[in-house]
Amino acid sequence: MFSKSATEYHFQGRELKQCFLFESQFSSHCLDLRQSKVLEKILFHLLPEVMQFLLLGCVLCFNVIDSTTTTRTANQRITRNIVFPQQTDKRDSCTTPSERTGNCIPVLQCRQLVEARNMDLMRKSICGFEGKAPRVCCPMREADDAWTPETDDPVLDLGRGFTQPSTNVISHSDIIPNTRTTLPTTPFNGSAKDGRRRKTIFPSECGRSFATFRRIVGGQESVVGAWPWMALIYYIRRTGKSAECGGALITTKHIITAAHCIVSSRRGRTMSPRQLMVRLGEHDIESGNDGATPVDFAVRFVIKFDSFDFRTFQNDIAILVLNSTVKFGRHIAPICLPFDVFKGENLTNKNAFTAGWGTLSYGGAASTKLREIQIRIWENSQCKAVFRREVPITAANICAGDGDKDACRGDSGGPLMMAHTDGKFYLVGIVSFGKKCAEPGVPGVYCRISNFLEWIEQQVENTM
Numbered sequence: 001m002f003s004k005s006a007t008e009y010h011f012q013g014r015e016l017k018q019c020f021l022f023e024s025q026f027s028s029h030c031l032d033l034r035q036s037k038v039l040e041k042i043l044f045h046l047l048p049e050v051m052q053f054l055l056l057g058c059v060l061c062f063n064v065i066d067s068t069t070t071t072r073t074a075n076q077r078i079t080r081n082i083v084f085p086q087q088t089d090k091r092d093s094c095t096t097p098s099e100r101t102g103n104c105i106p107v108l109q110c111r112q113l114v115e116a117r118n119m120d121l122m123r124k125s126i127c128g129f130e131g132k133a134p135r136v137c138c139p140m141r142e143a144d145d146a147w148t149p150e151t152d153d154p155v156l157d158l159g160r161g162f163t164q165p166s167t168n169v170i171s172h173s174d175i176i177p178n179t180r181t182t183l184p185t186t187p188f189n190g191s192a193k194d195g196r197r198r199k200t201i202f203p204s205e206c207g208r209s210f211a212t213f214r215r216i217v218g219g220q221e222s223v224v225g226a227w228p229w230m231a232l233i234y235y236i237r238r239t240g241k242s243a244e245c246g247g248a249l250i251t252t253k254h255i256i257t258a259a260h261c262i263v264s265s266r267r268g269r270t271m272s273p274r275q276l277m278v279r280l281g282e283h284d285i286e287s288g289n290d291g292a293t294p295v296d297f298a299v300r301f302v303i304k305f306d307s308f309d310f311r312t313f314q315n316d317i318a319i320l321v322l323n324s325t326v327k328f329g330r331h332i333a334p335i336c337l338p339f340d341v342f343k344g345e346n347l348t349n350k351n352a353f354t355a356g357w358g359t360l361s362y363g364g365a366a367s368t369k370l371r372e373i374q375i376r377i378w379e380n381s382q383c384k385a386v387f388r389r390e391v392p393i394t395a396a397n398i399c400a401g402d403g404d405k406d407a408c409r410g411d412s413g414g415p416l417m418m419a420h421t422d423g424k425f426y427l428v429g430i431v432s433f434g435k436k437c438a439e440p441g442v443p444g445v446y447c448r449i450s451n452f453l454e455w456i457e458q459q460v461e462n463t464m
Contacts, residue, residue: 094137097124098240102137104128110138116237118244139239198339201460202251203328207336207424222370224283224291227355229335230370231255232279233262233320233413241277246356246414247320248427249280249334252327253300254460255320257413258430258447259308262318273299278320281331285357286368293331298323303459305452312391316432316447318413319456321463335415338426338450342418348379352400352418352428354444356411375400378443386442390435396451398429399443416446 092104104127107113113122113136125136209226231247233255247257255278262271276299283292301321308315326332355372383399384392393399400416416429429446449456 092127094127096137096139097121100139102139104135105138107134107136110136112139112239116239118235118242120244121242198457201457201464202337203334205328206250206334207420207426208333209419209425220372222283222355222372225331226372227370227415227417228281228329228331228333229415230280230282230355231257232282232285232357233257234277234279235271236275236277243279243285243357245412246431247278248415248430249326249332250337250427250456251334251460251464252325253322253464255322256415256427256430256449256456257318257320258316258432259304259318260310260313260316260432261413262302262304262320263308263310270302270304273302273323276302276320278322280326281329282370284369290369293329295326295332297326301463303463305455313433313445314392314394314396315452317430317449317452317455319459319463335417336424336426337453337456338428339453341420341422341426342428342450347377347398347418347428350377350418351375352377352416353425354400354411354414354416354431356414356431375444383443383445387435387445391433393445396448397432398446398448400429400446401434401443 094102094104096102107122110125113125116122122136125138126134127137128135207229209228229249231249232243233245233247234241235244245257245261247255247261250256262276263269264271264275278297278299279294280297281292282294284290299320300323301319303319303321305315305317308317328334351374353372353374355370357368357370378399378401380393380395380397380399383397386399387393398416411431414431415427416431417425418428419425427449429448432445432447434444435442
């Protein structure tokens, strides 16, 4: 990624070993930042440039890799070359994904796309390349006013795709209320409620699915109403709204999702409720004649787990509290939480289900229709071995997917579900991260719900 910059700076004559980028076909240079404050300073000055390479799937490479290992990895992946479109003229006219007239300019000069930090929108906006640097179709008003981005907060939200851990992260504990309301402040004391109290907090009727279970990459379109707890989380921007993440309805007011879905940057800033909208009961996003009866809800509170870490995606869980009460029906109903089921049970090799509107292949277009798939749960030790070079896999994670089947970008925050002998579905995980999408031999990684049940219960009680 920094091969050009590294060549220009030479980094005080320091020899840089070549490596192969984690999610890219491009070679790069590994820099051990801990050994040099100069390198660290240069990196932060270069960070806006990283945006261009993130669009191509690149991830920062922070540790020097042995050259023999590097060469072997590159040779194994050499057949997966990226083919670049023809280069465009400096300011060709173009049409944006939202059908607006724009100019095809370097991505860093388009304020609207840079500030939006929407990787999917950026990729859809690519209109050409200058060398290997992408150009984007920037709406005319923005393109006519070329802009240089600030350098203090330049990292994009990469969504479901795996991101290499950063070394400069501030992790916050955030509970962000709508400014017109007051949020109860009872702290989480770690004590679980007894069963009688719990029944007054969570619906007794939950987890009833109308799904037909079939063998979302390679998955099947869901039946309308199959997963009535599925939530679509929209980001609200000046330019409109866009579906970015999934979630699961657990009460008449609460949605569980991934923390990384509601954090606007790696510095840990939690999004405001007014930046979010939740849609329930949806099936086909682009059709009003699909038989679904979707309902949109404003968000009142955004609650992120205290110890969520954007470097490793550990504790990747959050709760959205809706501004109004959900009326349950055939197409909108809650999923059960596993308070009394699967306790101490080894789930390895058992089947689970996931569903979402994410991309159908890595780097591909998102599905407009809800899709579902059945996947196998991995032994955590095997999953840990797969990700040992990237991030730690802990007891707070659950891994699932057989390589050719996996949740994908845009599925972030969606549910990993298991059926119990009582005929109900239970939420056992939240889509968190993975390597690309449905890559052979690599599972998806989910946040394990059973590790957070007491926290969920406390937050729900505080915000009923």
